[in-house]
Amino acid sequence: MDRENIIYLFLLVLTFFTLQTSTASQMFVSHRHLVGEWRLLHESIGITAMHMQLLHNNKVVIFDRTDFGHSNLSLPRGRCRYNSHDLALQKDCSAHSVLYDIVSNTFRPLMVQTDTWCSSGAVLPNGTLVQTGGFNDGDHIVRSLAPCTDENCDWFELPRTLVQRRWYSTDHILPDARIIVIGGRKQYNYEFYPKNSRGDSAFSLQFLKSTLERYENNLYPFVFLLPDGNLVIFANTRAIILNYKENQVVRELPSIPGDEPRNYPSTGSAVLLPLDENRPMEAEIMVCGGAPRRAYRYADKYKMYMKALSSCGRINVIDDHGIWEMETMPTRRVMSDMLILPDGDIIIINGASRGTAGWNNAISPVTTPVIYRPNVRRDNRFSIMKAASRPRLYHSSAILMTDGRVLVGGSNPQEYYNFTGVEFPTDLSLEAFSPPYLARKHSHLKPTVLSIDEILTYKSSFSATFTVPTFLRIGTVSIRIIAPSFTTHSFSMNQRMVVLKGVVVVAISDNSYKFTAFAPSTKEIAPPGYYMLFVVHAGIPSSGVWVKIQDST
Known part of the structure; x- marks a missing residue:
C-alpha cells in the first residue's frame, strides 16, 4: 500500500x-443564528413560582410561601388552612402550591399547611419529592408529595422532623438514597433525612461559618455530588471537598478569582457540567454571576444598586491541582438560573444586571437568556437568545421539561403580593422558552x-x-x-x-x-x-x- x-x-x-x-x-x-422562542403558557397560575420540581409523571410541583396573604387561587371544595402560627392569615382559603401538568398545560391547587418560604428539596429514588424547612412554623418541617395519576394527591407534612432550623438551606440526594440538608440561616452544620444509625444529630461544618461575612451571607450553598462519592460545597468565594460519611474536609479548593461573593444574597448560580463516561472522568463545576461586596447593604439600606458580576469560573474539582478558568458573560447577572440542556449546553436565564436578592433590591432586569457551550473554543461559547417579554427577578425560577423546553415562572420582589404601584409587580405567569434545537x-x-x-x-x-x-x-x-x-x-x-x-x-x-x-x-x-x-x-x-x-x- x-x-x-x-x-x-x-x-x-x-x-x-x-x-x-x-x-x-x-x-x-x-x-449560531437561532435565538429560541418564547410562549406564554398561563397569564396566572394564582401563585408565584418561587420553587419548582418536575416529577416523573410529567407534572411540576410549584409553590411559594404561606405568609404572603391571600393568593389568587382558591382551594377547592371550600377547604381552608387554619394555622394560629401564621404571620399573615390564621385562616386562609387560598392555595400556595399548584401541580402543573406539562402535557395538558393545566394546573390544580395543592394545600400546604406550614410556611415553605425559602425552603429546599430533593426527590427520593421512588419518585417522591421530599421538601425541607422554610420559615416560622415551617423551619423544622419535612413535607412530601408522591407522584399520582388521580386528582386527590396532596402534600403530606411531618411535624418538627428536622434537628435544626432550615431556612435557605440546600438539599442533595445521596447514593444511599438519603438526603443531606446543608446550612441555612445561622446553621453551620448539616443533617440527613431519613436519619441513619448515627442518630438524629446535626454535624458541625465550620466551613459555613468561616465563609460568613459581615454584610454578606452564604445561604443556599452550591452543593454537588462528585463521582468519588464526596461532596463539593461552594459558599461565597471558597469551596471544599467534604467526605460527609466521616465528617471530614478532604481539601479546600482555590478561592474563585475576583474575591466577590456568589451566594445568597449576592446570588450567582452554579452547575455541575455534564459527566461523560466515555472519557477519563472529570467533574467540573461552573459558577456564574453574583454581586459585589457591599451590594446588598447599598441596595437594602440606600436603594443604590451596584452592577452585578459578569464573570464565570469553572474548575475541575477532581484534579488536586485544578485551577479556576475565568470567562466573561455577555451580560452582567445576579439571580439567574443555570440549567443543563439535553444537548449538553448550559442555559443562563432570568435575573438582573444591578442589585442583589431581597425585597426590591434589584433593578435593570436581564430578559435575554444566554446559552453556554462548554466544549467549543473559549471565544465562541456564549450565545445571546431572544428576549422575554417580562422580567424575572427575585423569587423566580426555571426548570427543564421533558420536551426540551425551559419552564419559567415567578418574580416577586415585593414582600407580599403586589400588582400595582410598583416598578416590578408580583408575576403569577408561566412561560416556556424553546432553545434553538427545537427550531422547525x-x-x-x-x-x-x-x-x-x-x-x-x-x-x-x-x-x-x-x-x-x-x-x-x-x-x-x-x-x-x-x-x-x-x-x-x-x-x-x-x-x-x-x-x-x-x-x-x-x-x-x-x-x-x-x-x-x-x-x-x-x-x-x-x-x-x-x-x-x-x-x-x-x-x-x-x-x-x-x-x-x-x-x-
Missing part, C-alpha cells in the same frame, strides 16, 4: 472514532423514542428503538440522562447530566434504529432514581423519556 493510501486510511479511521465521541453530536448542527428547521434531525427499557441497572446494557426522518451517521448519536432539579433562588439542586458509554446504533428499517448503551457505572455517578433520557442526534435531542436507575436486586 502506497503512502497516500495509508494516510487516507488513517484519516478515515480517525474520522470514525472522532464521530463516536460523545461531544461530536454537538458539532453537526449550527445554532431541525425537525428532520430530531429523534423520536419508540420503546425503551424503563428500568436500568448499574453497569448493565439496555436498549431502545427510535426513528429519525433524516439519519446522518452512526457516530452522530449520543445518549444522555438528566436528573430533574429542585430549583429555587437561582440554584437547581440535584441537577446532573451523565453521558452514557458503549453506545451502538443499528438500522432496523427505513428511518428506524436501535441503540444499546450501558447504564451508569456507579451510584456516585448517578444516584438511584428517575432520570430523563435523551437521544441526541447531530446535536438535536429527542424529547426525554423517563427511566429509573436502580440496583439489580
Whole structure:
C-alpha cells in the first residue's frame, strides 16, 4: 500500500472514532443564528413560582410561601388552612402550591399547611419529592408529595422532623438514597433525612461559618455530588471537598478569582457540567454571576444598586491541582438560573444586571437568556437568545421539561403580593422558552423514542428503538440522562447530566434504529432514581423519556 493510501486510511479511521465521541453530536448542527422562542403558557397560575420540581409523571410541583396573604387561587371544595402560627392569615382559603401538568398545560391547587418560604428539596429514588424547612412554623418541617395519576394527591407534612432550623438551606440526594440538608440561616452544620444509625444529630461544618461575612451571607450553598462519592460545597468565594460519611474536609479548593461573593444574597448560580463516561472522568463545576461586596447593604439600606458580576469560573474539582478558568458573560447577572440542556449546553436565564436578592433590591432586569457551550473554543461559547417579554427577578425560577423546553415562572420582589404601584409587580405567569434545537428547521434531525427499557441497572446494557426522518451517521448519536432539579433562588439542586458509554446504533428499517448503551457505572455517578433520557442526534435531542436507575436486586 502506497503512502497516500495509508494516510487516507488513517484519516478515515480517525474520522470514525472522532464521530463516536460523545461531544461530536454537538458539532453537526449550527445554532449560531437561532435565538429560541418564547410562549406564554398561563397569564396566572394564582401563585408565584418561587420553587419548582418536575416529577416523573410529567407534572411540576410549584409553590411559594404561606405568609404572603391571600393568593389568587382558591382551594377547592371550600377547604381552608387554619394555622394560629401564621404571620399573615390564621385562616386562609387560598392555595400556595399548584401541580402543573406539562402535557395538558393545566394546573390544580395543592394545600400546604406550614410556611415553605425559602425552603429546599430533593426527590427520593421512588419518585417522591421530599421538601425541607422554610420559615416560622415551617423551619423544622419535612413535607412530601408522591407522584399520582388521580386528582386527590396532596402534600403530606411531618411535624418538627428536622434537628435544626432550615431556612435557605440546600438539599442533595445521596447514593444511599438519603438526603443531606446543608446550612441555612445561622446553621453551620448539616443533617440527613431519613436519619441513619448515627442518630438524629446535626454535624458541625465550620466551613459555613468561616465563609460568613459581615454584610454578606452564604445561604443556599452550591452543593454537588462528585463521582468519588464526596461532596463539593461552594459558599461565597471558597469551596471544599467534604467526605460527609466521616465528617471530614478532604481539601479546600482555590478561592474563585475576583474575591466577590456568589451566594445568597449576592446570588450567582452554579452547575455541575455534564459527566461523560466515555472519557477519563472529570467533574467540573461552573459558577456564574453574583454581586459585589457591599451590594446588598447599598441596595437594602440606600436603594443604590451596584452592577452585578459578569464573570464565570469553572474548575475541575477532581484534579488536586485544578485551577479556576475565568470567562466573561455577555451580560452582567445576579439571580439567574443555570440549567443543563439535553444537548449538553448550559442555559443562563432570568435575573438582573444591578442589585442583589431581597425585597426590591434589584433593578435593570436581564430578559435575554444566554446559552453556554462548554466544549467549543473559549471565544465562541456564549450565545445571546431572544428576549422575554417580562422580567424575572427575585423569587423566580426555571426548570427543564421533558420536551426540551425551559419552564419559567415567578418574580416577586415585593414582600407580599403586589400588582400595582410598583416598578416590578408580583408575576403569577408561566412561560416556556424553546432553545434553538427545537427550531422547525431541525425537525428532520430530531429523534423520536419508540420503546425503551424503563428500568436500568448499574453497569448493565439496555436498549431502545427510535426513528429519525433524516439519519446522518452512526457516530452522530449520543445518549444522555438528566436528573430533574429542585430549583429555587437561582440554584437547581440535584441537577446532573451523565453521558452514557458503549453506545451502538443499528438500522432496523427505513428511518428506524436501535441503540444499546450501558447504564451508569456507579451510584456516585448517578444516584438511584428517575432520570430523563435523551437521544441526541447531530446535536438535536429527542424529547426525554423517563427511566429509573436502580440496583439489580
